[in-house]
Amino acid sequence: MKKRRTLTMIMSTVLAITLTACGGSNGGGSASENGATNTPAANQNKENITITFQTLQTDKSAPQYQVEEEIANNYMAENPHIKIEWDRLDIEQQKVKLKTQAASGEVADITMVNPGAQLQPFADGKVLAPLNDMLDDELKGTFLEGVLDYYTFDGNVYALPYNMNIAGIFYNKELFEQAGVEPPATFEDIIASVPKFKEAGIPAMMVAGKDRWPLSFMFTNILQRVNGGPKFLDDVVAGNKQFTDPVFVEAIAKLQELIQAGGYQEGAATYDYNTTSQQFRDGIGAMYYMGTWEISTIDSSEKVAGKIGFLPFPTVGGKGNASDFVIAPGTAYALGANSKHLDESKAFLKYLLLNYPKVAFEKKAAVGLAQKVEGDMKAAGYSDLAIEAMALFNEVQGGDMNFDNVIEPATTQTHLNGLQGLLVKEADPAALAAEHQKTWEANK
Amino acid sequence: MNGVLRVSKGTIAVFVLPCLLFYLAFVFAPILVSVYYSFMEWSGMGEAKFIGLENFIVMFTQDAVFWPSVLRTLYISVFSLMQIPIAVVVAILLSRYVRRANFLVSSYFLPVILSVVVIGQLWKAIYNPAALGGMLNKLLTSIGLESWTRTWLADPDIAIFALCFVIFWQFIGYHVLIQFTGVQNISSDIYEAASIDGAEGFKADRYITLPLLAPVIKISVVLAVIGSLKAFDLIVVMTGGGPADSTQVISTHMYLMTFNSFKYGYGSAISTFLVVFCLVMTVLLNWMFKRAEASAS
Numbered sequence: 001m002k003k004r005r006t007l008t009m010i011m012s013t014v015l016a017i018t019l020t021a022c023g024g025s026n027g028g029g030s031a032s033e034n035g036a037t038n039t040p041a042a043n044q045n046k047e048n049i050t051i052t053f054q055t056l057q058t059d060k061s062a063p064q065y066q067v068e069e070e071i072a073n074n075y076m077a078e079n080p081h082i083k084i085e086w087d088r089l090d091i092e093q094q095k096v097k098l099k100t101q102a103a104s105g106e107v108a109d110i111t112m113v114n115p116g117a118q119l120q121p122f123a124d125g126k127v128l129a130p131l132n133d134m135l136d137d138e139l140k141g142t143f144l145e146g147v148l149d150y151y152t153f154d155g156n157v158y159a160l161p162y163n164m165n166i167a168g169i170f171y172n173k174e175l176f177e178q179a180g181v182e183p184p185a186t187f188e189d190i191i192a193s194v195p196k197f198k199e200a201g202i203p204a205m206m207v208a209g210k211d212r213w214p215l216s217f218m219f220t221n222i223l224q225r226v227n228g229g230p231k232f233l234d235d236v237v238a239g240n241k242q243f244t245d246p247v248f249v250e251a252i253a254k255l256q257e258l259i260q261a262g263g264y265q266e267g268a269a270t271y272d273y274n275t276t277s278q279q280f281r282d283g284i285g286a287m288y289y290m291g292t293w294e295i296s297t298i299d300s301s302e303k304v305a306g307k308i309g310f311l312p313f314p315t316v317g318g319k320g321n322a323s324d325f326v327i328a329p330g331t332a333y334a335l336g337a338n339s340k341h342l343d344e345s346k347a348f349l350k351y352l353l354l355n356y357p358k359v360a361f362e363k364k365a366a367v368g369l370a371q372k373v374e375g376d377m378k379a380a381g382y383s384d385l386a387i388e389a390m391a392l393f394n395e396v397q398g399g400d401m402n403f404d405n406v407i408e409p410a411t412t413q414t415h416l417n418g419l420q421g422l423l424v425k426e427a428d429p430a431a432l433a434a435e436h437q438k439t440w441e442a443n444k
Numbered sequence: 445m446n447g448v449l450r451v452s453k454g455t456i457a458v459f460v461l462p463c464l465l466f467y468l469a470f471v472f473a474p475i476l477v478s479v480y481y482s483f484m485e486w487s488g489m490g491e492a493k494f495i496g497l498e499n500f501i502v503m504f505t506q507d508a509v510f511w512p513s514v515l516r517t518l519y520i521s522v523f524s525l526m527q528i529p530i531a532v533v534v535a536i537l538l539s540r541y542v543r544r545a546n547f548l549v550s551s552y553f554l555p556v557i558l559s560v561v562v563i564g565q566l567w568k569a570i571y572n573p574a575a576l577g578g579m580l581n582k583l584l585t586s587i588g589l590e591s592w593t594r595t596w597l598a599d600p601d602i603a604i605f606a607l608c609f610v611i612f613w614q615f616i617g618y619h620v621l622i623q624f625t626g627v628q629n630i631s632s633d634i635y636e637a638a639s640i641d642g643a644e645g646f647k648a649d650r651y652i653t654l655p656l657l658a659p660v661i662k663i664s665v666v667l668a669v670i671g672s673l674k675a676f677d678l679i680v681v682m683t684g685g686g687p688a689d690s691t692q693v694i695s696t697h698m699y700l701m702t703f704n705s706f707k708y709g710y711g712s713a714i715s716t717f718l719v720v721f722c723l724v725m726t727v728l729l730n731w732m733f734k735r736a737e738a739s740a741s
Contacts, residue, residue, distance in 0.1 A: 096703045103488040103708065121706055125489025203575070209598070210684060267573030267595035269687035275576070284575070410705040421688025424600050 046081040049341050051348060054087040054108040056094055056331060063296045063365035064163075070363075071355045075348055082344060091273070092211065102127040107336030109345045113159050115150035115329045116405035117412075122334070123153045129337040130156035134346045139353060142371045150329040150401070159332035160349065161370035162356055165291035166325040166389075166396060167217060169311045172304060175202050175286040183309065187225070187254065187316040190287070194261045197286055203265035205258075206285035208276035209423045210269060212416040215255075216403045217326065218289040219419055221313040223251040223400075225320025230398040233406040236440070243436035252429035254316055256422050269423045280304075289313070291328050292368040292389050299364065299383045310389045325392075327399035330370050368393075410443040411436060475719055481712035488708040499713035510714070513692040514721075516604050520675050520693065521725075523608040524668040527616045528623075528661060535623035536649055549624050552617030560614075564681030567610045571596035571682075597683050600690035607679060607691055611672065619664045626660030627653060662733050669729060673722050694718050 053072070057065035072084045087108055089097055094112065101107045107127055113119050122128050135157060140148075144164060151159045171183060179200040181193045190204070197204040208214040224230050227247045235241040258264075265271070265285060280288040281301040288294075298308050312322040333352070335345050357371045366373045367386045377387055404412040418432045482499055486492035503510050534552075538545040555563060572578030573595050574585060581593040596606045630653060638648050676695040679685060685692040685700060692700075695718060702711025 099488055099703050099706070121487055121489060125487065127489050209687065265573075266575055267578075267598045269598035270568075270572060270576070270595060270683075279576075410707060413700065413705045417688050421600075424598055424687045424690070 048081050048083065049344050050083045050085050051110065051341055051345055052085050052087055052108040054089065054094065054098070054111040056089065056091055056112055058088045058090055061297075061300065063300075063360070063363040064293075067356065067359045067363050067365060068352070070359055071352050072348075074355070075351050082348065084348070098122075101336075105338055107338065109336055109339045109341055110349060111334055111336065112331050113334045114331060114405060115159075115161070116401050117408055118405055119151060119158060119332075119334075120153060121409070123156070123158045127337055128158045129335045129339070129342055130158060131160060131335065131346070131349075132157055134350055135160075139350055142354065142357065144370055144372060147329055147370045150405075151332055159334035160353055161330040161332035162353065163293060163328075163330040163368050164370040165293050165328045165330065165368040166393060166399075167221060167289065167291045167328065168313055168325070168389075168392070170280065170288045170290060170294060170298065171309050171311060172280075172283060172286050172307055173309055174304075174307045175200075175283070178202070179286065181286070183311060184314050186314045186318070187222070187258075189314065191258055191261050191263065193286075194258075194263050198262060203285045205263050205265070205287045205289065206271075206276050206280050207264050207268050207289070207423075208271050208273040209264070209420055210271055211273045212420050213402070213404060214273060214276070214290065215419045215423070216416055217291075218313075219251065219255050220400055220403050221289070221326045222254050222316055223248065224324055224326065225313065225316035226251045226254065228319050229321065230324050230400045233400065233403065237406060237444075243433050243440060244430075245433075248436070249429045249433045250317075252419075252422075252432055255419070256426065256429060259422050260426065264423065269420060283307075293328075295367045295383075295386050295389055296363075296365040299385060306383065306385075308385055310385055310392070312392060321397065323395050323397040325396050325399050326402060327396070328402060329405075330368075332370075407440070408443055411440045414439040478712040479716050481709050482716045484709040484712075486709040487706045488702070492709065495709070499710050500717075502710070503713055503717065509689050509692055509697055512689070513694050513697045516691070517673055517675070517693045517695075519604060520608055520611060520672040521669050523605075523612055524615065524672040525665065527612055527619050527668060528664050531616060531619035531623045531664065532654075532657065532661065534620050535627050536653060538620075538624055539627045545624065549617075549621055552620045554617065555614045556618045558614075560677040561681050563610065563614055564678055568597070568682055571606055573598075598687050600687055603683060603687065603691045607682060610678060610682070611675060614678075615668070615671070619668065622660060622664050622667075623657065626657050630656050658737070665733075666726065666729055669725055670722055673718070673725065694721070 055068060057068055059065055076082055076084060098107065098111055098113070101111075102122060102125060105127075113122060113128070132155075135148075143161075147161055147164050148157055151157055151161065169184075175197075176183065179193070179196045179202055181196050182189075184190045184193065194204045207218070220233075223232055232241065232245075232247060236243060241247075265279075271279075276288070277290070277294060277297070279285060281298060281304055283303045292310070295310075299305050312325065314322060333349055335342060335349065339345055353371070357366070357369055357373045360366050360369055361373055361375050361380065364380070364382060364386070366375070366377065366382070367389055377390060382390075400406070403415055407415065414435055418427075418435060421427060422432075481492065483494060483496060484492040485495045485498070538548060542548060569577065570579045572581070574581040574593065578596075580596065584590065584592045594602055597603050634652055634656075635648055638644070638652055643651060674695060675693055676699070679691055679693060679696050680699070683691045685696040694714065698711050698714035698718065701707050701714060
């Protein structure tokens with residue numbers, strides 16, 4: 001298992017570096033020669049077309065990977081003149097590749113973007129095609145209420161999401177029992193439990209400090225609690241609040257308190273996301289703050305399936321409401337504005353999304369979709385964890401997007417580096433908050 | 445020379461042009477383009493706005509990461525320079541005491557041809573915390589030096605030196621190979637003549653090997669310094685510039701600014717600085733060599 005993971009990591013990194021260096025050729029219109037032999041007569045006169053599909057699904061065992069592949073294979077079988085070519089990259093590599101391609105005007109036919117502030121530069125730069133014309137009532141009706149708003153600028157929808165998740169604390173019931181700790185009802189409970197876990201030789205919490213965003217993800221939830229409700233960051237964007245606000249400073253101080261108590265695993269700043277998730281699935285670490293997208297892979301893990309529970313983030317210092325969540329309105333498919341096969345890409349994307357909920361439900365990956373799902377989860381054999389989490393979706397009252405989806409990229413970098421710094425060195429929360437404000441004013 | 449070897453201009457052009465054109469198109473032109481963008485405020489998409497020297501002013505006076513990253517780049521250079529005396533000693537010993545040195549030289553050279561990504565993963569496995577199977581920490585624990593264990597790549601005071609060591613390890617074989625070739629090229633007649641005059645062993649090294657090796661050492665020095673100024677791939681693979689910018693060097697800072705912060709113009713300004721910095725270092729090194737040669741003769 002471990003060997004394979006390392007290998008995939010090496011392979012994907014190598015691939016990404018080579019591809020980034022080459023700027024990626026789209027190979028538009030390169031007809032597959034052997035396609036002609038099994039082409040039905042009806043399609044004989046259609047020109048063969050290759051659509052490049054840049055995706056974040058790199059793990060063949062992940063249900064999301066299989067869903068995409070199955071639908072694409074079905075589509076190719078129904079439309080033999082279309083060939084879908086995959087360009088698989090991990091999250092960080094894909095972000096860089098997409099930006100490089102955007103700068104050189106060679107975005108893949110289909111690519112993936114994040115909502116809000118992360119999408120805006122691409123929309124403003126006219127790199128992505130508006131999708132309003134393909135969003136007919138049939139397709140629009142499959143999406144959850146409001147989820148498309150995160151992808152809409154000036155009345156144009158630029159991307160269509162396939163997932164929408166909430167974040168919370170996954171906890172390993174077995175390890176909690178082993179250390180004699182009850183599931184936490186408050187943030188203070190978490191800090192108080194750290195020594196007990198230490199005694200049992202278990203890291204209380206896991207975080208992927210090298211990739212930085214997971215730390216910011218949980219920080220956004222602390223901020224939401226300390227603020228007594230959502231929308232602190234939106235207030236900053238609107239100019240009603242500043243990063244130097246006592247609420248923001250206290251949120252940093254709270255995170256630092258957890259770090260100083262030894263709440264995270266040793267050397268947390270060297271762990272990347274894949275390693276951390278894998279370690280949690282290997283039964284190392286009692287708690288893991290992450291989005292509900294983890295559920296399907298946790299359920300398919302041999303070690304911890306059935307032993308993991310999911311909790312909303314608890315109150316911090318008695319403040320906040322556990323029914324407010326940090327929401328990840330997902331990752332979305334977008335189409336390159338300069339694509340040579342824009343119409344064909346639209347047709348395929350529509351097919352993909354119309355079929356996505358059904359195929360995902362069959363693959364037991366229906367938790368955290370951006371679209372409505374029909375079917376009885378219990379009867380379909382979903383785990384208690386999945387059903388528990390699905391129930392929480394209905395309790396969501398207010399939500400915040402993750403920091404990097406609300407705040408512009410340069411301030412986000414200051415933010416991510418600052419939080420990562422807390423993992424390795426104590427810092428003055430007020431000074432870090434002031435640094436946020438300084439970068440924000442220089443770049444907003 | 446002129447009369448003896450007359451080569452027509454056309455012939456020269458045939459040999460020089462292809463290379464020159466490639467150089468102009470793929471090295472020189474991009475540098476000019478990035479100099480052009482360094483005067484712009486540009487996100488990489490959409491319209492670029494001319495802002496004069498603003499990027500450079502911000503870089504030199506306001507960017508808290510910039511100067512420390514220049515300093516770290518220099519650390520790496522100094523560490524790389526320390527390879528050379530060791531490489532020279534190894535090369536001399538190899539050519540004197542080892543009959544078939546080729547096998548050893550090739551072994552030393554091996555890390556140079558390994559992919560940087562592989563090396564990065566390998567050394568990450570060595571430096572990792574013990575909980576992740578870090579070999580170094582496990583070794584230290586097993587020999588009772590538990591107090592010496594560190595999270596090597598996560599400790600901001602140590603991480604950059606941990607990286608320097610990997611670079612040192614990776615390229616020492618390269619310099620051993622260069623120096624070894626240099627030593628082999630020194631004619632044995634000279635040593636024989638010297639031994640008649642009573643200079644043998646280290647004395648011969650001091651007065652014959654080192655002076656005759658000087659041009660080769662110069663090549664090594666230039667390669668080591670310029671190579672380390674451009675250090676990038678290993679750092680990206682191993683730490684990504686973190687934790688909290690503590691392993692950021694000029695090139696990684698440029699990369700993060702350009703691609704993570706969407707500041708293409710600012711990133712171009714940093715890369716322009718890097719180009720100028722490399723040129724200045726090369727000129728400086730050449731000047732130092734010239735002076736050293738002048739004082740020696």
